[in-house]
Amino acid sequence: MAGSSATQFPAQEPAGSQAGRGRGRFYITTPIYYPNDRLHIGHTYTTVAADALARYHRLRGDETWLLTGTDEHGQKIERAARQAGKEPLEYIDPIVEATRQLWQRLHISYDDFIRTTEPRHKARVQQIFQRLYDQGDIYKGVYEGLYCTACEAYYTEAELLDGGRCPVHETPVERLQEESYFFRLSRYAEPLLEHIERHPGFIQPPSRRNEVIAFIRQGLQDLSVSRTSFRWGIPVPFDPDHVIYVWIDALANYITALGWPDGELYRRFWPADVHLIGKDILRFHAIIWPALLMALGEPLPRCVYGHGWLLIDGGKIGKSRAGGQVIDPVQLIEKYGVDPVRYFLLREVPFGDDGSYSEEALVRRLNTDLANDLGNLAWRTTGMIQRFLDGRIPRPPAGASDGVLAAAAQETAARVEQALDRFDLPAALQAIWDLIGRANKYIDEQAPWALRREGRQARLEAVLYDVAETARVVGVLLSPFLVETPARLWTQLGLGPDYRPAGWQQGLEWGQLPAGARVVRDQPLFPRIELDEPAAREAGDGVTAAPAGPAVAAAAGTKPTPQAGTAAAAGPAGAGGGAAPAGQVTIEEFGRIELRTARVIHAEKHPRADRLLRLEVDLGGERRQIVAGIAAHYRPEELVGKTIVVVANLKPAVIRGVESQGMVLAAEDGQGLALLTTDRPIGEGSRIR
Numbered sequence: 001m002a003g004s005s006a007t008q009f010p011a012q013e014p015a016g017s018q019a020g021r022g023r024g025r026f027y028i029t030t031p032i033y034y035p036n037d038r039l040h041i042g043h044t045y046t047t048v049a050a051d052a053l054a055r056y057h058r059l060r061g062d063e064t065w066l067l068t069g070t071d072e073h074g075q076k077i078e079r080a081a082r083q084a085g086k087e088p089l090e091y092i093d094p095i096v097e098a099t100r101q102l103w104q105r106l107h108i109s110y111d112d113f114i115r116t117t118e119p120r121h122k123a124r125v126q127q128i129f130q131r132l133y134d135q136g137d138i139y140k141g142v143y144e145g146l147y148c149t150a151c152e153a154y155y156t157e158a159e160l161l162d163g164g165r166c167p168v169h170e171t172p173v174e175r176l177q178e179e180s181y182f183f184r185l186s187r188y189a190e191p192l193l194e195h196i197e198r199h200p201g202f203i204q205p206p207s208r209r210n211e212v213i214a215f216i217r218q219g220l221q222d223l224s225v226s227r228t229s230f231r232w233g234i235p236v237p238f239d240p241d242h243v244i245y246v247w248i249d250a251l252a253n254y255i256t257a258l259g260w261p262d263g264e265l266y267r268r269f270w271p272a273d274v275h276l277i278g279k280d281i282l283r284f285h286a287i288i289w290p291a292l293l294m295a296l297g298e299p300l301p302r303c304v305y306g307h308g309w310l311l312i313d314g315g316k317i318g319k320s321r322a323g324g325q326v327i328d329p330v331q332l333i334e335k336y337g338v339d340p341v342r343y344f345l346l347r348e349v350p351f352g353d354d355g356s357y358s359e360e361a362l363v364r365r366l367n368t369d370l371a372n373d374l375g376n377l378a379w380r381t382t383g384m385i386q387r388f389l390d391g392r393i394p395r396p397p398a399g400a401s402d403g404v405l406a407a408a409a410q411e412t413a414a415r416v417e418q419a420l421d422r423f424d425l426p427a428a429l430q431a432i433w434d435l436i437g438r439a440n441k442y443i444d445e446q447a448p449w450a451l452r453r454e455g456r457q458a459r460l461e462a463v464l465y466d467v468a469e470t471a472r473v474v475g476v477l478l479s480p481f482l483v484e485t486p487a488r489l490w491t492q493l494g495l496g497p498d499y500r501p502a503g504w505q506q507g508l509e510w511g512q513l514p515a516g517a518r519v520v521r522d523q524p525l526f527p528r529i530e531l532d533e534p535a536a537r538e539a540g541d542g543v544t545a546a547p548a549g550p551a552v553a554a555a556a557g558t559k560p561t562p563q564a565g566t567a568a569a570a571g572p573a574g575a576g577g578g579a580a581p582a583g584q585v586t587i588e589e590f591g592r593i594e595l596r597t598a599r600v601i602h603a604e605k606h607p608r609a610d611r612l613l614r615l616e617v618d619l620g621g622e623r624r625q626i627v628a629g630i631a632a633h634y635r636p637e638e639l640v641g642k643t644i645v646v647v648a649n650l651k652p653a654v655i656r657g658v659e660s661q662g663m664v665l666a667a668e669d670g671q672g673l674a675l676l677t678t679d680r681p682i683g684e685g686s687r688i689r
């Protein structure tokens, strides 16, 4: 009899051992989603993660197959259709179409999209059922149990919440009794445990593995695998009063889509390298599915990876729990662009754990990681190449580079590979951002503007070449994750619009930026976004950051008089000293304004406003970007190296699309404008009292 002992199953490598497999095959799946409603950002999470892993493997040269689809049978769908006054397919079709469009907008590179209502699927599910029946793994009996319609699953008393409610949906379950076919799941408890023990990577992350082991150890009961209570499903081939339990129908998609039992794709791609799923459907994938495969005598997937949930206010995302947040991925893409949405999903939540979703967190990631770190690296680099090297990628003389960034890039690639071999997408992105941070820091340390001043041309060229080449490599490393940004980045670096690395390894080889290529400096890669951007902030009429809310209210930078602070102190009026008479501030009120010295490390024209400069300043270890309305009075290069005075605790404001994280102080007399500075050298970040 098939599947009675673990030793019958084809031996496999443990999952997660892809490292070093080199050119091979990679088959990855997402759950097939229920088309009873439009998908939200939570479903998008799994799919984007699967896409990133598929893209990575393709780039590595692995023959890759990414499967997704829709799970279209079952009572839940039947009811939703009926409530809408439609036939099931009539109800489902537009939702499936919207799902496909969503994946298209997110550039999901799926190789196949399976619908469980397709004949290719239905016929094979019936074949599976028949075979299991014929060999005695499925038998007829009577089932009585507590059933949650939304889950399409029975629960034991012990699993229910108080008041007999479903642990997932928190709605009451129903007691159902029906004639049913059963799958002999109990037979597979031992072989399954043995398999899990022998293959530590089979269920990941480890916490999920432990959960499954504990569950199986309690003993597995045979599973009811047919229903007579509704019609919308695949009929049992030899008893058409019964439809096949939707989870058997659904799980089978992973092999029916490949043409099990003898299709070409099946031979090429099975077993799957990873079924990526949310933890909500872990038991189906880590117990029922492997047991079915054992019964069929087919190899088990290498890994079932149950990631955590994206939560809103600690609860599952749903219509009832959107918490005022945008949860429609299409709206988010329209508002922020495809790459910011993809980046947020892949970066924000430690993979495997739960994480919080909020639009604010998305905007924070966009502003700090994408606009500030990555966008700035490209903008600064191309800016300096423009100014110091006539806009052309240099050919530094041999030996002029210190090799620091080349080594950092190589080390990063190894970290990214290791992280992706354990499916840890956020760790891979963290490694890439460490490299971006290193490159930004390298610019500060090497101070190309000083090299230029000192006439050290070879060093200047070497530094700028290495920084630009690092940015190119960052584009390669980001290729699995982001779909538009790498090409935009390469274009800025002067690589033509058709540049695509031939593969991962080839792309990572150092030194591919061609000397003489002309950098393109159209606009920063990412605009900074403010969630509720008051119109006033964009005004930025003169000097620096326009006042942000009740912060410093003086015309920024023009008259840093004590009066400037009055509005700032208007909040907790007169805290610690009583309110001052109109027109005056108390010393405590004045003390709330944090003035500090800062050294200008970089200055350039604002990309969108002639009167503004964008400064990067060092506040004593902390780097800030400040927009200042001083372009009519200072040339950018005059400012670099100066110690100036800034309001350090001014609420950031976006000025013509660039965030200003503070304000510079200057005196103005109608004739001209002079920046405040100190009368002898003092460390950057020093407090001014």
Ligand code: MSP
Binding pocket: 030, 031, 032, 033, 034, 041, 042, 043, 045, 046, 071, 250, 251, 253, 276, 277, 278, 279, 280, 281, 308, 309, 310, 311, 316, 317
């Ligand atoms: N149709 C079944 C799956 C069958 S697979 C053989 C199903 N569909 S579902 O539409 O409910 O999708 C469930 C999956 O969507 C989860 O396992 C997870 O991958 C994803 N997510 C749905 N909401 C999610 C979050 N809030 N957070 C993370 N993932 C979420 O179950």
